[in-house]
Amino acid sequence: MSTPYYIPDSNVPLPPADAEVITTACDYCIVACGYKVFRWPVKGGKEGGAAAEDNAFGEDFPVQALGPWVAPNQHNIVLHEGEPHHVVIIPDKDTEFVNTDGDSSLRGGCIAQKCYNPETPTRDRLKSPMMRIYGILQPVPWDFALDIAAEMAKYVIKKHGHNAYGVKTFSYQYIENTYAITKYALRSINTANFTFHDTPSDVSSTPGFRDAGFDNFGPAYEDWMNAETLLICGTDPYETKTILFTQWIMKGIQNGQKAIFMVPRKTAGVAYAEQNGGLWLDVTPGTDLLVVNAIARIIVENGWQDKEWIEKWVNDKWGASSGFGQGTRNTPWQWRTTWGKFQTKGFDDWAKWLLSQDEFKLEAGAEVSGVDAAKIQLAAEMMAKPKGDGSRPKTSIMIEKGFYWSNNTGNTQAISALGITVGAGGRPGQVIGRAGGHQRGGVRGGGYPRNKSPMKLPGRRRRALDTDTWTMAGHTRMAHVIGTTWIQSMLGSQQMSARFHELTRGNPHQIQSINREKILETLKARVDSGGMVLVNQDIYLVDPIGNQFADIIFPAATWGEEDFLRANGERRIRLYQKFYDAPGEAKPDWWIIAQLAKRMGFEGFDWENANEVAEEAAKFTRGSRKDFKESLNKALISVL
Amino acid sequence: MTHETPNEGVMSRKEIAKKVGHKCLVSRRNFLISSGVTTTIMITMNPGTAMAKEVPAQVTEYPRKLIAKMSDLKLDEPLDFTYPDEGEHADSMIVRMGVKAGGGLGPDQDIVAFNYACTHQGGSLMDSYKADTKSLGACPLHLSTYDLTRHGILISGQAYQSLPQVLLEVDGDDIYATGIFGLIFGRKENLHG
Numbered sequence: 018m019s020t021p022y023y024i025p026d027s028n029v030p031l032p033p034a035d036a037e038v039i040t041t042a043c044d045y046c047i048v049a050c051g052y053k054v055f056r057w058p059v060k061g062g063k064e065g066g067a068a069a070e071d072n073a074f075g076e077d078f079p080v081q082a083l084g085p086w087v088a089p090n091q092h093n094i095v096l097h098e099g100e101p102h103h104v105v106i107i108p109d110k111d112t113e114f115v116n117t118d119g120d121s122s123l124r125g126g127c128i129a130q131k132c133y134n135p136e137t138p139t140r141d142r143l144k145s146p147m148m149r150i151y152g153i154l155q156p157v158p159w160d161f162a163l164d165i166a167a168e169m170a171k172y173v174i175k176k177h178g179h180n181a182y183g184v185k186t187f188s189y190q191y192i193e194n195t196y197a198i199t200k201y202a203l204r205s206i207n208t209a210n211f212t213f214h215d216t217p218s219d220v221s222s223t224p225g226f227r228d229a230g231f232d233n234f235g236p237a238y239e240d241w242m243n244a245e246t247l248l249i250c251g252t253d254p255y256e257t258k259t260i261l262f263t264q265w266i267m268k269g270i271q272n273g274q275k276a277i278f279m280v281p282r283k284t285a286g287v288a289y290a291e292q293n294g295g296l297w298l299d300v301t302p303g304t305d306l307l308v309v310n311a312i313a314r315i316i317v318e319n320g321w322q323d324k325e326w327i328e329k330w331v332n333d334k335w336g337a338s339s340g341f342g343q344g345t346r347n348t349p350w351q352w353r354t355t356w357g358k359f360q361t362k363g364f365d366d367w368a369k370w371l372l373s374q375d376e377f378k379l380e381a382g383a384e385v386s387g388v389d390a391a392k393i394q395l396a397a398e399m400m401a402k403p404k405g406d407g408s409r410p411k412t413s414i415m416i417e418k419g420f421y422w423s424n425n426t427g428n429t430q431a432i433s434a435l436g437i438t439v440g441a442g443g444r445p446g447q448v449i450g451r452a453g454g455h456q457r458g459g460v461r462g463g464g465y466p467r468n469k470s471p472m473k474l475p476g477r478r479r480r481a482l483d484t485d486t487w488t489m490a491g492h493t494r495m496a497h498v499i500g501t502t503w504i505q506s507m508l509g510s511q512q513m514s515a516r517f518h519e520l521t522r523g524n525p526h527q528i529q530s531i532n533r534e535k536i537l538e539t540l541k542a543r544v545d546s547g548g549m550v551l552v553n554q555d556i557y558l559v560d561p562i563g564n565q566f567a568d569i570i571f572p573a574a575t576w577g578e579e580d581f582l583r584a585n586g587e588r589r590i591r592l593y594q595k596f597y598d599a600p601g602e603a604k605p606d607w608w609i610i611a612q613l614a615k616r617m618g619f620e621g622f623d624w625e626n627a628n629e630v631a632e633e634a635a636k637f638t639r640g641s642r643k644d645f646k647e648s649l650n651k652a653l654i655s656v657l
Numbered sequence: 658m659t660h661e662t663p664n665e666g667v668m669s670r671k672e673i674a675k676k677v678g679h680k681c682l683v684s685r686r687n688f689l690i691s692s693g694v695t696t697t698i699m700i701t702m703n704p705g706t707a708m709a710k711e712v713p714a715q716v717t718e719y720p721r722k723l724i725a726k727m728s729d730l731k732l733d734e735p736l737d738f739t740y741p742d743e744g745e746h747a748d749s750m751i752v753r754m755g756v757k758a759g760g761g762l763g764p765d766q767d768i769v770a771f772n773y774a775c776t777h778q779g780g781s782l783m784d785s786y787k788a789d790t791k792s793l794g795a796c797p798l799h800l801s802t803y804d805l806t807r808h809g810i811l812i813s814g815q816a817y818q819s820l821p822q823v824l825l826e827v828d829g830d831d832i833y834a835t836g837i838f839g840l841i842f843g844r845k846e847n848l849h850g
Contacts, residue, residue, distance in 0.1 A: 024838075025818065025819065025821075025838060025839040025840070026840060027837060027839065027840050027846065027847045028839075028845060028846040028847070029840060029845055029846075030841060030845075031845050067845055067849065078746040078843070078844060078845050079744065079746055079841075079842075079843035079844045080779075081779065081843065082774075082778055082780055082781075082798070082843075083747070083778050083779060083798070084779065084843065086778075086779065086842055086843050086844075087845070088817055088818045088819045088840065089818065089840055090818055091817070115693060120778070120799065120815075121777075121815065121817075122815050123811065123814070123815050123816065126777070126815065126816070126817035127817045219692075236717045238824055255800065256813070259799075259815055263800075264800045265814075267799075284813065285795065285800050285802070285813040285814065289795075289800060305836030352844075650770075
């Protein structure tokens with residue numbers, strides 16, 4: 018065996034002056050920076066030159082710092098309308114929003130490499146529908162795979178009930194797809210056996226924000242920059258949402274912002290903050306809540322809370338019990354009321370409770386968390402101590418998964434209370450919210466049928482069905498898994514993997530024919546014997562859900578292969594245009610879902626293209642943070 | 658302290674480029690004259706076919722340039738030089754690190770040379786050598802940092818290519834630069850800009 022080696026390129030083709038330019042946005046992190054795709058045919062051997070008039074950028078090469086350089090990783094060769102084309106994908110240097118300096122992260126900088134090209138590792142993309150016959154996944158025609166899947170879905174739903182058909186799907190991979198998937202699962206099939214990639218049940222991941230009335234994505238990027246003190250919990254945005262840091266927070270820090278990081282590791286963003294007047298709270302993982310409440314306690318002990326804000330905007334016990342928009346006024350009283358549920362009678366009552374808990378004393382918080390008491394004290398001062406002239410520092414709070422995905426309810430409740438205390442929330446430079454992970458591409462085409470979930474909370478309230486335990490118990494007879502690994506994610510375990518094997522490949526009823534009727538007979542026998550049929554829809558063959566357990570694989574088309582919409586972390590709708598052909602027979606998820614739905618006899622899936630799906634989905638965004646109905650109306654009017 | 662106006666006081670792209678970029682040491686014309694050794698040889702296109710014909714092929718070679726003496730290299734004290742020419746982004750450094758490195762020269766394989774232009778957006782990494790971590794950075798523009806013991810791979814930051822490594826040869830006490838591993842920021846080809 019030879020040693021693998023890598024020789025980097027020492028030249029790169031520039032787009033010629035007449036290359037086509039297609040705008041898009043980076044697909045990776047929450048920020049969704051604007052990018053430009055320069056495309057020109059391979060045929061003819063044309064290439065841009067070093068002189069400004071000879072290339073598409075209109076700049077002389079070599080370019081200066083911050084100029085439109087093309088790194089070899091930013092070039093690729095794709096098929097466009099069946100013909101090989103060069104593509105160069107670099108950040109949009111002319112953009113006025115989001116990525117204001119045309120910057121790019123490690124991720125976005127390499128995005129050209131994710132395009133399908135059989136010469137690169139993307140050769141592993143799924144290119145054809147497949148079915149596991151004689152234990153081996155084999156290419157089959159779309160019609161055949163869709164027909165078998167639809168017949169089995171109808172059978173399972175009829176014989177074993179709606180909740181026997183489970184849908185586990187990404188929540189974010191473009192509005193057109195999530196709309197189609199949720200319309201299919203929640204409105205058409207109406208199964209409670211449904212959830213997104215990151216939770217076993219369809220629930221909020223920031224319950225404390227919900228209860229306090231904070232929106233996850235209320236803040237604008239400008240607000241993060243304009244805060245005078247910024248507490249960042251559980252993430253280093255420099256690493257994970259880089260441009261939000263370099264184009265906004267870093268400029269705030271350069272302008273005197275004090276950035277406080279509460280993270281266990283000293284990464285580059287943390288080091289930068291520390292060197293520029295900020296602070297690192299080097300918390301032991303899992304002890305965040307004690308630090309947050311120790312800070313809150315110092316603020317309350319000194320009377321530094323934002324009294325005017327609390328007086329004017331924070332509910333007393335009557336307001337709290339009437340609900341923050343989710344209480345008796347506008348939700349079915351039978352199962353949802355907040356009366357008495359918040360266990361506090363307003364700010365003073367909460368402060369009394371906080372002061373009565375010994376674990377929130379500074380010494381206790383410091384000891385358990387491992388953070389120096391002096392640093393916790395300093396953090397409280399930076400966040401809330403009035404300045405010499407009596408004015409308050411403008412303080413904002415940013416959280417992300419390192420913080421809210423451990424001790425989820427406790428941490429988000431505590432940080433919300435701290436946010437209320439320092440006056441953060443919906444004011445310029447004074448905001449509280451999530452930094453974000455992936456972009457926001459979820460639009461619901463149907464409501465979750467909570468009343469069909471057999472799982473309950475104490476009392477009469479039903480809770481969303483836990484798809485993990487439901488499937489482990491053998492109640493899922495057909496699982497439709499879309500763009501997520503399921504088994505490895507979240508509560509994943511070896512036990513779950515073994516159970517999936519038992520329900521699928523471990524069942525005696527395995528496809529050993531290419532005859533439609535025989536296949537259906539086998540799969541029906543499997544589900545009737547307590548087993549499960551597994552359909553996996555993805556862009557790569559995923560282990561183990563796809564390559565080990567799936568009976569049917571649907572190959573999906575993704576970024577750059579279809580027109581898509583999605584929102585970024587400050588609620589801007591981004592358009593990702595199609596600029597090259599999807600590999601093989603891969604199709605966008607909305608198309609796959611529509612084909613299945615139509616075969617199952619559901620109405621409302623006759624979309625011709627992604628735009629029709631987007632237009633229908635727009636209606637379901639009204640009033641949400643991704644509301645694009647109004648902009649769509651304006652766009653349609655401008656066309657007319 | 659007021660922050661009301663976003664980006665107030667923030668320099669434009671060109672202003673920053675001027676501040677942090679490399680000095681253009683020579684004019685473009687001189688740069689072209691001095692860059693590389695160009696020779697003309699004949700190659701056969703489509704050999705063995707009716708279309709076979711001999712055409713001149715332009716082959717440009719990296720210059721072999723004396724850049725330092727072994728005896729002048731002090732531990733963790735970089736020496737600057739330019740390579741492969743005197744044009745933009747040619748500023749480079751050579752350093753003896755005391756730690757074995759990928760592509761390292763000398764008895765301890767610890768002498769390496771790298772281009773100074775950050776491959777993210779072209780900020781200058783001059784004077785940013787860190788002896789404790791054997792790294793270059795953080796870049797003044799966006800903080801990218803590179804590991805000089807591992808062919809200039811990114812440690813932290815935003816660059817999507819490793820820092821170009823200058824290939825070295827030793828002859829007695831003389832160290833020569835003979836090539837570059839990776840594309841220099843700002844250029845479309847290392848030798849023709």
